[in-house]
Amino acid sequence: MFPRLRLLPAAFLLAACNETPPAGATDGDTSTSGSTSSGATEPTTGSTSEGTSMSPTTGPEEPELPGMFAPEPLIRHVNPFIGTGGSGYGVGSAFPGPQVPFGLARPGPDTTLAGGFALGFSHCAGYHYDDTEVQGFSQTRMHGTGIVDYGAVRVMPTLGMSPDKTDPGGYRVALDKATEKASAGYYAVTLASGIEAELTATARVGLQRFTFPEGQDPVVILDLAHGLPDVETVSGQVEVDAKAGEIRGHHHVSGGYSGRFGGVKVYYALRASRPFAEFGSWNDGAPTAGAPSQEGEAVGAYLRFDPGEPVVIAVGLSFVDAAHAAMNLDAEAPELDFEAARTAAEAAWEKDLARVQVRGESARDFELFYSALYHVLLMPTLASDVDGSYRGLDDAVHTTDGPYYTDFSLWDTFRTLHPLLTLLYPEYQGDMLRSLTRMAEDGGWMPRWPLGTGYTNGMDGESATVVYADSILKGFDPEEVGLASAYAAMRETAMAPVPPGSPYGGRMAVDKYIELGYVPVEAGFSSSSWTLESAYNDFALSKLAEALGEQGDAAMFAERAGYWKNVWDPDQQLLVARSESGAFVPVADPLTWQDFYAEGNALQYAWYTPHDIEGLADAMGGPDAALQRLQKFFEDSEKEVLGLMPQQYYWQGNEPDIHAPFVFSALGDHAGSARWSRWVLRNRYGDTPSGLPGNDDGGTMSAWLxxxxxxxxxxxxxxxxxxxxxxxxESILHLEGGDLRIVAPVTSDDAVHSAAASWQGEPLAQPRLLHGDIAQGGTLQIDLGP
Structure with missing residues (x-):
C-alpha cells in the first residue's frame, strides 16, 4: 500500500550527498541514491550557520538512531526545479530563479513553448519546466500562486540590434535544457544563441551576468512593453544616463490581481558593469540610436557593448521611486560584483535552512524537506527600501524602522506557512505582523490579499485574524506587533459592511451573517464558504479580544464562532448553503463544485471547522462515527486516479481540506493521522518539476510537507x-526558547502505525501538544510500527 524507500548505509549516503550533480540533471532523482539536489550547482561557500552541531544528540540511555544528519552545506539539498512543472490543476507555479529569503528581487527566466505560446495559468511565475524558449529575464514575480502578476523590468541578452527586437518575437530564443542549473541563490542557462545567462540576487537587486560568444555583437535589451502572459503594461519609462552607465524609470504592470487596483508600479535603476559602446531606445516603433528618454505603453531601450569580458546587468528595485531604486542598488551591489552577491545569497540561505536539522536514511527525503523549507522562505515580499521608506496601501510614502512586507496570500498561508514562521522564524513573523498592522493603519482596512501597493480583495474570509491569533497565543507581545490597532480594524469589518467606494471589500454580507447567523445563498458566490470562514475568523477574534482584555467582545465573538452549525444540514450530513428563509440547499452530487463553496466540493468542505473539530464530530454522530466517515473519505481518495482536474475526494492541491489527515489525531486516533499524512506526503509530493500537488500558494503546500x-x-x-x-x-528545531527534538526510531513507510508517543519521557494521553509545552524545547518521541 505504501511505497518503501530503500535504506542506505550512512557511508553511501554521505558519498551521494557530497557528489556534485551533473549539469542539466534537473528532473530530480526518484531513487534514494545519486544526486541529492537535481540540477543544483555546487555551492561556492560552506556552511555559514552558527551554533548548530551535526553531532548526535542521543542521551546515554537512548539507543543510536538510524541514519545520519543531512550533510552540510544544507543548500546542496535544495532543488528549485521542484514545482516548476505540472499540468492542469497540478501546476506548482514555482520558479527556478534566485532570490534571498523574502526578497523583493526575483530575477528569473520568462519562458514559452516554441513560437511564444504560454498559457497564463501555467506561467503564473513566468516559467514552466516543459518550455523550450526564453523571452527575457524579468525582475519581479510571485511564488506558487494561481494568478499571474508582476513580471516587471525585463532584460534580454541578444546578438546585434534590429527593429524586430523591440518585440519578443524578435529576441525570443531557444534554451539548452542540458545546461540549465538552479540552486539556492543562483540560476544559469545557455541560450541557443550561445549566450550564457547567470542570475543571482540581493534583497532588492537582481543581477544578471551575460557571457557572449567571442567575436559577436553583445546587446542587452530592456523591454518595458511586454511581460508575463495576461499581464498588461500600463506605462513604462526609460531615462538613459550614458555617462553614469545607468538607466532609470518605472514599469507599471497590471496583472490578474494588481489590475483590481489599477496595477502596480515598480521603479528601477539599471547599471552595467562595462560602459555602453552605444545605446538607443524606442516608443511603439523602431529603435532610435542615442535617444535617451521614452515614456509610454510600449517603450524600451538597448545597450550595445564592445566584445570582451562578461557583462553584469544589475537592477535595483523599489515601490517608492527611481531614486530609491538607485539607493538600494548603491547599498546592496555597489561594485556590481556578481560572485560576491551569489556568495552572500548562499550564505543567507544556509543560515536560515540551518534552523532545522534532520537525521534520515534517504537523500531524497533531505531534498524534499530542504526544498520545501526553501519554498517556505520565498514569499511574502520585502517592500521597504534600505532607508525604511515604503509605499503604503494608501499610495503614500511612509517610513519604518524595520522590514515592511507585502504580497500576503493570507487565505492560503494562514493555515501552515505563518504557523511555521511563528514556530521557527519568529523574527520574520513579527515583522510581517507589524507590516499588516501598518497596512491597516495606512489604508484604513486590514487587507485579505494585499499585493504590492494595493488591496486585491482576493479569496474569502478575513484570514489575517487567524494569523494574529496564532502568533499571540504562541507568545508574541501584543504591543510589539500593534495588536490594538490591528484588532480595531478587524473588528470594524466584522461588525458592519464597509462604506461604498472603499478599496477593501469587507466581509461578504456581514449584516446578514450577524442577523441570521450565516451568509445566505442569495448573497452570491461562496456563501457557505464565507459562513465557515467568518466563524473561524470570529473564533480568532475572540482570542485576540481576550488578549486585549475586551471580555465583552471575547464572549460575543466566541458565540459567533459557533455559527458554522447554522449551515450544518443534519439530513444531508454536510456543511451546505442556506437560503434566507432557512431552507438548506440540496447537494445533488457532493463530488462536484457548487457555487456556494470556494474552490472545493461538499465532501472536502465537510471537515472545514478547524477551530471546532470536536463539535463537528458531535454533529456527525460522535467521534467514532466521524472517524469512520473520515477513514472512508481517505480510502476513496486512495482509489482516485489523478488527472488534470481537481481531486474529488481529499485534495492536497488546495487549502480547504489540507488539515483533514490530522483530524484523526484531533479525535484521539493517532494511527489514522500517522497513516494518512504519510500517504499524502508520499503520493502527492515528489522530487521532480511536477513534485508539488498544485499551486504552492506562497509556500503553503511546502509548509504542509x-x-x-x-x-x-x-x-x-x-x-x-x-x-x-x-x-x-531525529529532527532538531532550533527554537527561540531551546531546541525541540522529535525522535522516531522507526520511520519506514510500511511502519506508520503509531505505537506510543511521549513528551520529555512521559507518555502522552492524547496525540497532541500545546505550543507552551514545546516553546522552551524538549524531546517528543513518536514510536511507529507495522
Whole structure:
C-alpha cells in the first residue's frame, strides 16, 4: 500500500550527498541514491550557520538512531526545479530563479513553448519546466500562486540590434535544457544563441551576468512593453544616463490581481558593469540610436557593448521611486560584483535552512524537506527600501524602522506557512505582523490579499485574524506587533459592511451573517464558504479580544464562532448553503463544485471547522462515527486516479481540506493521522518539476510537507499541534526558547502505525501538544510500527 524507500548505509549516503550533480540533471532523482539536489550547482561557500552541531544528540540511555544528519552545506539539498512543472490543476507555479529569503528581487527566466505560446495559468511565475524558449529575464514575480502578476523590468541578452527586437518575437530564443542549473541563490542557462545567462540576487537587486560568444555583437535589451502572459503594461519609462552607465524609470504592470487596483508600479535603476559602446531606445516603433528618454505603453531601450569580458546587468528595485531604486542598488551591489552577491545569497540561505536539522536514511527525503523549507522562505515580499521608506496601501510614502512586507496570500498561508514562521522564524513573523498592522493603519482596512501597493480583495474570509491569533497565543507581545490597532480594524469589518467606494471589500454580507447567523445563498458566490470562514475568523477574534482584555467582545465573538452549525444540514450530513428563509440547499452530487463553496466540493468542505473539530464530530454522530466517515473519505481518495482536474475526494492541491489527515489525531486516533499524512506526503509530493500537488500558494503546500515530515501539524489560530508520523529518525528545531527534538526510531513507510508517543519521557494521553509545552524545547518521541 505504501511505497518503501530503500535504506542506505550512512557511508553511501554521505558519498551521494557530497557528489556534485551533473549539469542539466534537473528532473530530480526518484531513487534514494545519486544526486541529492537535481540540477543544483555546487555551492561556492560552506556552511555559514552558527551554533548548530551535526553531532548526535542521543542521551546515554537512548539507543543510536538510524541514519545520519543531512550533510552540510544544507543548500546542496535544495532543488528549485521542484514545482516548476505540472499540468492542469497540478501546476506548482514555482520558479527556478534566485532570490534571498523574502526578497523583493526575483530575477528569473520568462519562458514559452516554441513560437511564444504560454498559457497564463501555467506561467503564473513566468516559467514552466516543459518550455523550450526564453523571452527575457524579468525582475519581479510571485511564488506558487494561481494568478499571474508582476513580471516587471525585463532584460534580454541578444546578438546585434534590429527593429524586430523591440518585440519578443524578435529576441525570443531557444534554451539548452542540458545546461540549465538552479540552486539556492543562483540560476544559469545557455541560450541557443550561445549566450550564457547567470542570475543571482540581493534583497532588492537582481543581477544578471551575460557571457557572449567571442567575436559577436553583445546587446542587452530592456523591454518595458511586454511581460508575463495576461499581464498588461500600463506605462513604462526609460531615462538613459550614458555617462553614469545607468538607466532609470518605472514599469507599471497590471496583472490578474494588481489590475483590481489599477496595477502596480515598480521603479528601477539599471547599471552595467562595462560602459555602453552605444545605446538607443524606442516608443511603439523602431529603435532610435542615442535617444535617451521614452515614456509610454510600449517603450524600451538597448545597450550595445564592445566584445570582451562578461557583462553584469544589475537592477535595483523599489515601490517608492527611481531614486530609491538607485539607493538600494548603491547599498546592496555597489561594485556590481556578481560572485560576491551569489556568495552572500548562499550564505543567507544556509543560515536560515540551518534552523532545522534532520537525521534520515534517504537523500531524497533531505531534498524534499530542504526544498520545501526553501519554498517556505520565498514569499511574502520585502517592500521597504534600505532607508525604511515604503509605499503604503494608501499610495503614500511612509517610513519604518524595520522590514515592511507585502504580497500576503493570507487565505492560503494562514493555515501552515505563518504557523511555521511563528514556530521557527519568529523574527520574520513579527515583522510581517507589524507590516499588516501598518497596512491597516495606512489604508484604513486590514487587507485579505494585499499585493504590492494595493488591496486585491482576493479569496474569502478575513484570514489575517487567524494569523494574529496564532502568533499571540504562541507568545508574541501584543504591543510589539500593534495588536490594538490591528484588532480595531478587524473588528470594524466584522461588525458592519464597509462604506461604498472603499478599496477593501469587507466581509461578504456581514449584516446578514450577524442577523441570521450565516451568509445566505442569495448573497452570491461562496456563501457557505464565507459562513465557515467568518466563524473561524470570529473564533480568532475572540482570542485576540481576550488578549486585549475586551471580555465583552471575547464572549460575543466566541458565540459567533459557533455559527458554522447554522449551515450544518443534519439530513444531508454536510456543511451546505442556506437560503434566507432557512431552507438548506440540496447537494445533488457532493463530488462536484457548487457555487456556494470556494474552490472545493461538499465532501472536502465537510471537515472545514478547524477551530471546532470536536463539535463537528458531535454533529456527525460522535467521534467514532466521524472517524469512520473520515477513514472512508481517505480510502476513496486512495482509489482516485489523478488527472488534470481537481481531486474529488481529499485534495492536497488546495487549502480547504489540507488539515483533514490530522483530524484523526484531533479525535484521539493517532494511527489514522500517522497513516494518512504519510500517504499524502508520499503520493502527492515528489522530487521532480511536477513534485508539488498544485499551486504552492506562497509556500503553503511546502509548509504542509514540512509539518507532515516532522510529524506535528498546527491547527492555525490555536496552541494545538496534532501528531502524525515523522519521516526522519531525529529532527532538531532550533527554537527561540531551546531546541525541540522529535525522535522516531522507526520511520519506514510500511511502519506508520503509531505505537506510543511521549513528551520529555512521559507518555502522552492524547496525540497532541500545546505550543507552551514545546516553546522552551524538549524531546517528543513518536514510536511507529507495522
Amino acid at each position: 514540512m509539518f507532515a515530515a516532522l510529524g506535528v501539524f498546527p491547527i492555525a489560530g490555536t496552541e494545538v499541534y496534532l501528531l502524525g508520523s515523522p519521516i526522519f529518525s
